[in-house]
Amino acid sequence: MQHNHSKHAETATRNVHHGSRAAHEQHSHEQHAEHHHMHHEQHITQSGNQHAPMQHGGHTGHAGHSEHAGHSEAMFKRPFWISLVLSIPVVALAEMVQHMLGYHLPTFPGSAWIEPILASVIFWYGGWVFLRGAFDELRVFKPGMMTLVALAISTAYIYSLAVSFGLVSGMPFYWEMATLVTIMLLGHWMEMRAIGSAQSALKELAKLLPDVAERITPSGTEKVPVSALQMDDVLLVRPGSQIPADSVVLEGESQVNESMITGESRPQHKQPGEEVIAGTVNGSGSLRVRVVRTGEKTMLAGIMRLVEEAQQSRSQAQALADRAAYWLTFVAAGVALITLIAWTIAQGFNDVTLERVVTTLVVACPHALGLAIPLVIAISTALSARNGILVRDRLALEQARKLNAVIFDKTGTLTKGEQGLVRMLTQPTVREDEALARAAAIEGDSEHIIARALMSAARERHLSLPQVSQFQALPGRGVQAQIEGRTFQVGGPRLLAQAGVQLPTAFVDTVRAWGHSGQTVVYLLEERTVQAAFALADVIRPESREAVAALKKQGIRVAMLTGDSQEVAEWVAKELDIDEVFAQVLPEHKSEKVRELQRSGAKVAMVGDGVNDAPALAQADVGIAIGAGTDVARASAGIVLVKNDPRDILRIITLSKASYRKMLQNLAWAAGYNVIALPLAAGVLAPLGFVLPPAFGAVLMSLSTIIVALNAQLLRGLRLNDQSA
Incomplete structure (x- = not known):
């Protein structure tokens, strides 16, 4: 059964994602900045929409979602490794690198084309995800992160080809372009891993349901897919197995671990008549249960649906971040254009000017802004x-x-919303436990609210109840029975009034105070003497x-x-x-x-x-x-x-404050980074001898996104169960 769990997590979301995504796209004009993380926030969403197995009552066809979730990571992982391998000879063949490191590689006929050929493979294969992403963004008039990266690598690649074919003079940018693509792929791969882990709790929810259930038939039992379960099916749940559907216990007793659903750390004792929840784990006892809810009506399905809704609901802070990320794209493009004009005026259009433009396009990171809030929301x-x-x-x-x-x-x-024993008063010669045990034993077979309250109190105190005989109902007054040959009665004030029994003086003030507090008072009488008084109320x-x-x-x-x-x-x-x-x-x-x-x-x-x-x-x-x-x-x-x-x-309240702090921290970092990085990339410190190489700009850009992702992950360490004081 275990080997299919990852498969559950993977496809658990397909069907529900279509509905949620339609709603998501319905107001895409409000979310004009989502293009900055269209490949990434969609991953968040798709990793979390794990409702589909419920929608049809089971897990059939578990093959769609996670392929996308896995593909999101593989989309960067495989190209990264291939680009990394190809980048090594590209960097080694670069004249600038050879000059800087003081070595010289031998040449041979056609050797000058090795670098452009390898760089072309890196551009078209490694850079394809960025080119395709830019096309998707521009197609819906939402230029963003992918557009900036595609502009940078395309500019470097086209200029380098022009140099190789002798169309312009200067130094080619092949090695810068190759390292740029490789570093960007690495950064996005790391980012995908961080985002994917933000949904791990939801993936675990999808894994909770077993593949099959053991249904009881007239001839024994049969194993059936969970998707085939119907209302009122009777199931056998063996020790240590998962509950396949929301059900009511018919036979057996067991401790059931519900922590994965309710957060309740202690196993819950289940006996006939009590409900068990799909996905929880049975303890050491066998249970026969009757199915009461299947498919999308189960509690587990409801939880995943609510979590999905929450992750897709709009946050005020997210709306602000999205707008900032949207405009940052245009700011970065504008700064790149100004950089091009300024450097061209200062020293003409050459490889140095182009290097500044490429670095400016690469270093801007609307992505960090765009991810600052969704990651915190997901976690x-x-x-x-x-x-x-x-x-x-x-x-x-x-x-x-x-x-x-x-x-x-x-x-x-x-309060608990049910009557319970809140006060007790006894004669000096009568022990409290003794009086309660007698009253509970006499009321034992009744379903009356008073009887349930007394029985519950006796169970909580682990009292053993005496044997009763000659039980008799006293209409309108209470009940009567014998215990060890002595006659006892249990009832309210009317029992005392009709029997002509007076309250002991020591009881009067206390019982009156109970009545003024709205509590129900019940008495235990032996013969015509009040042995004890019990105050019943809605238990706090x-x-x-x-x-x-x-x-x-x-x-x-x-x-x-x-x-x-x-x-x-x-x-x-x-x-x-x-x-x-x-x-x-x-x-x-x-x-x-x-x-x-x-x-x-x-x-x-x-x-x-x-x-x-x-x-x-x-x-x-x-x-x-x-x-x-x-x-x-x-x-x-x-x-x-x-x-x-x-x-x-x-x-x-604790979670609200902590998640808001994380949002502000991420926004402050993402905004502050861009304010500092853009001018540096444009070359404002060039007169002082400091310029930011394109490859280093790519490192900074990737780091800014990874820092935002890792900071959001720190929220996982929040201990909500310690926040009760």
Whole structure:
């Protein structure tokens, strides 16, 4: 199975790329500078669009995309090596090099044509990628990086041929042209490798799905391609194998590693009735599962679709960089023309003048500007996806660094959205664990919300439950059963009232406070005596306290929004140390509360479950849907969190600030390089005896792009899981 994984990664993107590319080209007039990296940013995009295997439910026909991804690198790699080998004799035969190094090669009839013949092979074979790129750019009236390089090598080559054929006098530029092509090929090859690695996380996602699944049939099992799976198929998932489709467990228990999808580091225990996600890895137990989603509806497909959308969404900084790169092409061409005129006036048109023009064309690097932002976008999007943070809209991630207010929806966001035991009070003679075990045992067979809360609390404490007998429901009051011959009852205030039981004096004030906080109170009675009282409420997530404290530590206002009563809202706010509370707010009025904070000048993030918070999520500067689980396509939010972890808000802010810093660093380097390099190439320091040779100009140009690429790669070292404080 493993040997096909690279194949998966390669073609996983084909079909989806056509759709995304069409949308991309639809507004190409806005992206007038993309020509500077048309061969490179397309590579970014194509490496990342790995949705196709999902679209048909499987991985059939895995042969297209990666051939392009691989071809992008091979497009420079093979010509580089051939050009390098051919450049050695070209450089060795150059009269200038022989003179500089003090040696002389013997000549023979026709030897003068060895250099131009080899140089011609280098120009047409090694330089073809630049010539073709220039043709593509000029065909759509978008001159860019390839146009500048093609102009430089064509000028040097044509002038050199003219010298060889005796049409003009001077020194040929064959060795300069050969080294120029070779160095440019090396630089672009290195650049392709850097860009390709920016998409490694997405390629890994495409590898997660197995080739085949083991489907259970009346006669046993059969191996079928994942593409052939249908809804409600029952599959056997063996220990250590990958889950082939989103499914529900029918039989068996196991620990499933979901870290590659959700970012959750600990394996998750799965038992009958629970969902498993396509691409995750089964642990030591065998599972029988029923398929509930296949193809493009799986969570894995949704994640890759969202990541692709994020990488293609326009960034404000990228739009600025694209415009700068676009105009830099014309600036470079203009400087080259001025250089030609100035040097021709100063000393006539000769090989020195031509050398300055060629160097000026080569040294300009709109490419570094053009790649400054897309590389950061590709890496930050992949980094966030690995941590369960799915960026649907790049602008949302950009805005996150400016946030100074965060509004949390209460239910399902700060709390678990389910009743749980939050307080307990017992008689001095009764141990808490003993009282809870009895209450849970009596309620054990019920599906009532109170029963589930008590049973869950007992499981969390790892309590063993006593045997019960003579179970009896008490309509409207609670339940009754015997434990070891003693009669116990579990119920609410009505049970006490109808039985005429008085609360112990020590319980009265505490139970009253629970009621005022909106908590449900349940009692355990033995005969007519209250043994224990349990307070049930929507359980606060343990991560919520840490998240709120960390946000406030950064000076960010934290508010809570809920449709619950004021009492319940204030209790949760007090527990979490939240100062601003909006209670009893209807879903349709939540967006108005967001506007209130925005009118006060705040940059607001709204964090909700994405179901009834859509207007508020859309109104906020940054809308964040939390706890999406397998439903990752929540359209109202710019950022979707797979997990129910409010601390991810801190991670979003950290990633936003870090990626923005990288963008600025790259832009500053790319712009600063061009400001310095262009005048040097034009020869402004020639009166002081310093001129920039064309080959060195090519080295500088390649280095500038590689530095931008490597700087973007440093973003990979960001530890988002350490950003919770």
